[in-house]
Amino acid sequence: MKSEELYELASKYMPGGVSSPVRAYKPYPFFTSHARGSRIYDVDGRDYIDYCLAYGPLVLGHANEEVKEAVSEQIERGWLYGTPHEKEIELAKKVITHYPSIEMVRFVNSGSEATMAGIRLARGFTERNKIIKIEGGFHGAHDGVLVKAGSGATTWGIPDSQGVPEDLVRNTLQVPFNDAGLLTEVLAKNQGEVAAVIIEPVMGNVGPIPPEDNYLSEVRRITKEHEVLLIFDEVITGFRLALGGAQEFYGVSPDLTILGKIAGGGFPIGIFGGKSEIMEMVSPLGSVYQAGTFSGNPVSITAGAKTIEILEREGVPQRLNELGDNMRTALRDIIHDTGFKGYVSGVGSMFKLFFSPSGKPIRNYADALNCDKTKYLSFFRTMLSAGVFLPPSQFETNFISFAHTGEDIEKTVEVYKENVSNVSTKVVK
Numbered sequence: 430m431k432s433e434e435l436y437e438l439a440s441k442y443m444p445g446g447v448s449s450p451v452r453a454y455k456p457y458p459f460f461t462s463h464a465r466g467s468r469i470y471d472v473d474g475r476d477y478i479d480y481c482l483a484y485g486p487l488v489l490g491h492a493n494e495e496v497k498e499a500v501s502e503q504i505e506r507g508w509l510y511g512t513p514h515e516k517e518i519e520l521a522k523k524v525i526t527h528y529p530s531i532e533m534v535r536f537v538n539s540g541s542e543a544t545m546a547g548i549r550l551a552r553g554f555t556e557r558n559k560i561i562k563i564e565g566g567f568h569g570a571h572d573g574v575l576v577k578a579g580s581g582a583t584t585w586g587i588p589d590s591q592g593v594p595e596d597l598v599r600n601t602l603q604v605p606f607n608d609a610g611l612l613t614e615v616l617a618k619n620q621g622e623v624a625a626v627i628i629e630p631v632m633g634n635v636g637p638i639p640p641e642d643n644y645l646s647e648v649r650r651i652t653k654e655h656e657v658l659l660i661f662d663e664v665i666t667g668f669r670l671a672l673g674g675a676q677e678f679y680g681v682s683p684d685l686t687i688l689g690k691i692a693g694g695g696f697p698i699g700i701f702g703g704k705s706e707i708m709e710m711v712s713p714l715g716s717v718y719q720a721g722t723f724s725g726n727p728v729s730i731t732a733g734a735k736t737i738e739i740l741e742r743e744g745v746p747q748r749l750n751e752l753g754d755n756m757r758t759a760l761r762d763i764i765h766d767t768g769f770k771g772y773v774s775g776v777g778s779m780f781k782l783f784f785s786p787s788g789k790p791i792r793n794y795a796d797a798l799n800c801d802k803t804k805y806l807s808f809f810r811t812m813l814s815a816g817v818f819l820p821p822s823q824f825e826t827n828f829i830s831f832a833h834t835g836e837d838i839e840k841t842v843e844v845y846k847e848n849v850s851n852v853s854t855k856v857v858k
C-alpha cells in the first residue's frame with residue numbers, strides 16, 4: 430500500500446494516524462519501509478537523506494551493523510529478565526567515566542520518565558516544591574513540565590495542554606533562555622522554595638539554540654549561591670556534542686544529569702544520575718520512589734553500550750561536529766549570497782535554518798516563535814520532494830549522523846540553495 434492509503438487507515442485507528450504528534454504533517458506523512466545509514470526509504474519507493482533521524486537518537490545513522498550484531502547476540506540470550514544483569518554495570522561505568530558530575534545512575538525507559546524522576550529526586554533531596562524551567566524547554570510530555578514546552582507542543586500552538594490541572598503546574602516557574610539576570614530575580618523572589626533549575630544546555634526543541642558566552646557558568650554560579658540543584662537535561666546533547674555532552678563541551682557541571690536518546694543506541698532508554706549523596710535517596714536505598722518493568726532491559730542497555738563504544742573511537746565525535754560546522758557554514762553562505770531572510774543556528778552536529786523574518790539571531794523561545802512556521806512547512810515539503818527529510822517543524826532540530834558523508838552534505842546544501850529563495854507561503858490543508 431502507498432503512504433496515502435496507509436495514512437487513511439492509520440487515521441481510523443490512531444489519533445492523527447501517528448504515535449507521536451510531531452510525526453504528523455499535511456497532507457500526509459510518508460510511511461517508512463526501511464532505513465539504513467543516512468537514508469530512510471518510504472513505501473512509495475522514494476528515499477531521503479535523513480536529518481530528522483528519529484529526533485536525535487540515531488547518532489550512528491540507521492541500522493548500524495555493529496549495534497545490530499550486539500543486539501542480535503543479546504536477543505539470543507533473552508530480551509527481558511526482571512533481574513540485574515552484567516551489561517547494566519558496563520553502561521553505568523561508561524556514563525560515569527564520561528560524565529564526572531555523575532557518580533551513580535538509574536536506568537529508565539525514556540527521557541520523559543528520567544526528567545520526571547529527576548525532578549522528584551531534586552524535590553525529595555531539597556525538601557522544596559518549586560522548579561524553574563526555561564521557556565520553550567522540553568523535558569518530556571508529563572504534567573509538571575508541560576508549560577511553555579517546545580517540540581510538538583510548540584508546533585501545535587498549545588504550550589499548555591488541556592488535562593493538566595493548574596495545581597500541578599503552579600510549582601513550575603519559567604524564565605527565558607540566555608538571561609541570567611531574570612533567573613537571579615526569580616530565585617531571589619522564591620528564596621528557599623526552589624528545588625531545582627532544569628535546563629537543556631543547548632535548547633533543542635524549539636530548534637537548536639546554543640547558550641551565549643558564560644550563560645551556563647552564570648546559571649551554575651547563581652544556582653549554587655541560592656543552594657538550588659542544577660539539572661542539565663542532556664537527552665539531546667549527551668554523547669552528541671561530546672562524549673561528555675554539553676557539560677564537557679562548555680565546561681559546566683550540573684548536580685543532576687538526564688540522558689536518553691543516543692544512550693540507548695536507538696532503543697528506548699532514559700538515565701538520570703548525579704553525585705552519590707543525592708542518588709542514594711533513590712529507592713530502594715532511599716525514600717524517593719522510582720520503579721519500572723522495562724528499566725535496564727538488556728536490549729536497550731546493549732545497544733547503548735555498543736553505540737558509546739563506537740563513539741569512543743578516535744575522531745568520531747570530532748568528525749560529527751565537523752560535518753555540522755561544514756553544513757552551517759554552507760547554509761550561511763547561501764543566506765549571504767541570496768539575501769534570503771533567515772538565520773542559521775546550531776552547534777556540533779545540530780543545525781537549523783530559522784525562517785527569521787528579518788534574519789535576526791534566535792536567542793530564546795520568543796525569538797523562535799517569531800519565525801514563519803507556515804513558510805517553513807512549505808519549505809519542508811519542497812525539500813522532501815527533492816530527497817531531503819528535515820523534521821516537519823520549524824521547532825525541531827536537524828541532526829547529522831556519523832553515517833552521513835561529505836557527499837550527503839554537499840548534495841543537501843545544493844538542494845537548500847535551489848529551494849531557499851522560492852518558498853511558497855500557501856497553507857496546505
Ligand SMILES: *Cc1c(COP(=O)(O)O)cnc(C)c1O
Nearest residue numbers: 539540541567568569662664665
Ligand atoms: C526527547 C527529549 C525528552 C523526552 O525523551 P523521550 O524519550 O521522548 O521521553 C526530554 N528532554 C529532551 C531535551 C528531549 O529532547
